[in-house]
Amino acid sequence: MRAYIVGGAVRDALLGLPVKDRDWVVVGETPEAMIARGFRPVGRDFPVFLHPETHEEYALARTERKRGHGHTGFVCHAAPDVTLEDDLSRRDLSINAIARDSDGTLIDPHGGARDLEARIFRHIGPAFVEDPLRILRVARFAARLPDFVLAPETLTLMRQMCASGELDHLTPERVWQELARGLMEAHPSRMFRVLRDCGALAVILPEVDCLFDVPQPPRHHPEGDAGTHVMMVIDRAARAGHSLMVRWACLLHDIGKGETPPGILPHHYAHEARGALLAERISLRLRVPTACREFAILFAREHGKLGCIADMRPGTIVDVLERCDAARRPERFRALLDAAACDYLGRGGERAASWPPAPAWAAALDAFFSIDAGKIARDTFDRSQIPAQIHAARAQAVRARLQAGAGQRPVPGNSGDSLPPPHSHPSPPSSQASQEQ
Numbered sequence: 001m002r003a004y005i006v007g008g009a010v011r012d013a014l015l016g017l018p019v020k021d022r023d024w025v026v027v028g029e030t031p032e033a034m035i036a037r038g039f040r041p042v043g044r045d046f047p048v049f050l051h052p053e054t055h056e057e058y059a060l061a062r063t064e065r066k067r068g069h070g071h072t073g074f075v076c077h078a079a080p081d082v083t084l085e086d087d088l089s090r091r092d093l094s095i096n097a098i099a100r101d102s103d104g105t106l107i108d109p110h111g112g113a114r115d116l117e118a119r120i121f122r123h124i125g126p127a128f129v130e131d132p133l134r135i136l137r138v139a140r141f142a143a144r145l146p147d148f149v150l151a152p153e154t155l156t157l158m159r160q161m162c163a164s165g166e167l168d169h170l171t172p173e174r175v176w177q178e179l180a181r182g183l184m185e186a187h188p189s190r191m192f193r194v195l196r197d198c199g200a201l202a203v204i205l206p207e208v209d210c211l212f213d214v215p216q217p218p219r220h221h222p223e224g225d226a227g228t229h230v231m232m233v234i235d236r237a238a239r240a241g242h243s244l245m246v247r248w249a250c251l252l253h254d255i256g257k258g259e260t261p262p263g264i265l266p267h268h269y270a271h272e273a274r275g276a277l278l279a280e281r282i283s284l285r286l287r288v289p290t291a292c293r294e295f296a297i298l299f300a301r302e303h304g305k306l307g308c309i310a311d312m313r314p315g316t317i318v319d320v321l322e323r324c325d326a327a328r329r330p331e332r333f334r335a336l337l338d339a340a341a342c343d344y345l346g347r348g349g350e351r352a353a354s355w356p357p358a359p360a361w362a363a364a365l366d367a368f369f370s371i372d373a374g375k376i377a378r379d380t381f382d383r384s385q386i387p388a389q390i391h392a393a394r395a396q397a398v399r400a401r402l403q404a405g406a407g408q409r410p411v412p413g414n415s416g417d418s419l420p421p422p423h424s425h426p427s428p429p430s431s432q433a434s435q436e437q
Contacts, residue, residue, distance in 0.1 A: 001037070002027045003058060004084055004099040004107065011095050014116050015145075024051075024058040025087050025099065028080045031060070046076040061087040064130075085109050092134045093141070093154075094122045122151040129157060132166040136178035136204075139194040143185035155198060162199035175204050176286045183247040188238050189231035192251075207278055208251065210258045215266040223348030226257045233346035237339070246339050248292045249299040252279040253343060256300065275300035295332065298324060299339050306340040309360045314399040317364050318391055326368065337361055360402060367401035368394050 009022040026034070031047045039049035039058060047060040062078040063086050084099055084107060091097040094112040106113060110124050121138055128134055135158050142148065150158075161167070182191035192208065195201040201209040212227030221229055233250045242250075256275030257268045279300040283293035305312070305320050312320075326333040341355035373390045380386050 001029060002084075004101055006088070006099045007091070007096050010098045010100050010106070011112070011116065013100075014098070014113060022056050024056060025061050025084060026058050027061045027082070027084050027087075029060060030080060031078075034058070034060070047078050062090070063087070064090050064127075089124060090127065091124060092128060092131070092137060094124055097124055119145075119148045120151050121148050121154060123154045123157060128154075129161050129164075129166075132161055132170055133174060133178070135161060135167065135198060135200050136170075136175065136182075136195070139191040139200070140178055140182040140185065142194045143182045143188050143191035146187040146190050150194065150197075158198035158200070162203060167200060167203045170204075172285060172287045176288055179204075179286070180244055180248075183234065183238075183251070184244055186238055188234045188247065192231060192234075205282070207255050207258055207282060211254065214257050214260065216257070216268070217266050221347055226254050229347060230254055232348075233342050236342040236346035240338070240342065242338055242342070243335070245292045245295045246335055246342070248283075248288065249279075249296040249339050250342050250346075252282060252296045253299050253303050253339065255279055255282070272301050272304045295335065298332075299336055302336065303340055303343055306336060306361075307344060307357060309357045309364065314395040314402065315391070317398050318368065318394045321364070321368050321394075322391065326365070327373070330365070330369070333365070359405070363401045363405045364398050367397040370397055 003024045003026045005022050006025045007023050009019045012019050031041065031049075034047070034049045035041065038052035040052065041047065041049050042057075043049070043059065046062050049058045050056070051058060060078040061082040061084060062076050063082055064076050088097040088099060088107070088109060094110040094115045096112070097108075097110045098112040099107040101107065111122075115122050121141060123134075138150070138154070138158065142150070179191075182188055185191070192201060192205075195204070196209055196212065208227070208230065211230055212225055214226040216224070216226055216229065223229055223232060230251060230253075233253070234247055237247045237250045252275065254268075254271065254275060255278045256271035256273070259274050259278070260268045260271060276297050279296040280293065282288075283296055288296075302320060302324060305316075309317060321327070321333065324333050324336060337355075337358065341358065344355050345351055371390065371393045376389050376393060377386045380389050
């Protein structure tokens with residue numbers, strides 16, 4: 001059986017990067033012969049098999065013919081007469097069209113090794129335009145290999161593909177899959193900059209694309225427009241090793257700035273509320289997993305508050321914690337704080353090495369969780385007053401903890417100084433104007 005290692009395993013080995021998975025192409029065989037050798041078939045659209053011992057994927061060499069729109073509109077042909085060179089010619093980039101024989105010999109008909117050395121993404125041929133998903137794949141590779149550049153002719157081809165409307169035929173699930181993989185790379189901002197440069201970002205995420213033209217207050221954002229800020233924030237989240245949930249929220253946290261009324265620019269009052277609605281709309285459109293969607297909505301809505309704990313009354317701090325369901329989901333709230341730190345640190349100008357509000361939030365959380373809500377519920381005769389009593393006890397504990405941490409300096413406001421009278425209610429969320437940052 002003639003089998004060759006192909007694609008990413010060869011590419012990464014030549015780059016000196018860790019090889020995670022090895023894919024093989026088999027030449028001169030039939031599906032029946034593969035099954036007779038003990039391989040287990042797993043491919044639906046074309047013959048792919050799992051090795052009986054290593055469980056690595058072995059695909060029969062194949063060619064493709066465009067039949068319809070999108071990335072699924074292909075007819076595949078796999079037969080013993082399909083050569084390795086035929087199979088490599090259907091791939092996207094030259095650096096992904098290199099094969100290695102069992103003796104270590106490279107089969108490189110499209111100059112992929114040369115382009116690896118030159119750090120260039122170059123398409124193989126005109127068939128590149130047949131699959132619009134390749135635009136997102138190239139952008140994702142840019143996030144993984146940040147020192148590579150697009151060949152001018154490849155960028156031109158990608159722009160032509162975007163202008164043709166072919167991207168409209170991509171399924172939301174595949175778009176999300178590529179975006180998610182790119183966000184988890186080391187330099188996710190490069191993916192979005194490549195998408196924007198070729199015109200794809202305006203098609204799949206127009207709400208993000210328009211942020212690059214939106215000014216911000218220079219005092220808070222010396223880095224420039226809102227799009228530049230968002231790119232810095234997602235790269236900061238990547239450097240910190242945060243989860244996909246946090247990175248998606250960082251991408252969408254300022255999405256409301258794209259709908260700021262022109263008359264108040266460069267300020268962005270109430271952009272959090274606008275952003276929460278947009279984060280939900282975008283996540284539903286792309287069929288983003290529920291956990292990522294809910295977290296992005298929550299962070300878009302609350303990120304202005306999270307950075308202002310020093311100016312908040314104890315009762316308002318508790319309002320934030322309760323709105324975010326911190327009592328039942330403390331780890332998610334801590335992830336919100338991680339995202340808020342990326343928002344602060346992902347800006348231009350001189351920044352502290354850590355997020356300044358972090359110690360105050362840590363103290364507030366300790367105080368919040370020190371209150372036994374169950375005991376208060378059991379001891380309160382008027383059941384309608386239980387939420388108010390719990391809220392006030394938490395606010396009182398937060399006030400005491402923050403005063404102790406501040407060396408008995410006054411804490412802003414007087415909310416939460418004492419438990420409410422029997423028929424009062426907890427203070428509503430602060431009505432102060434949303435932060436302009």
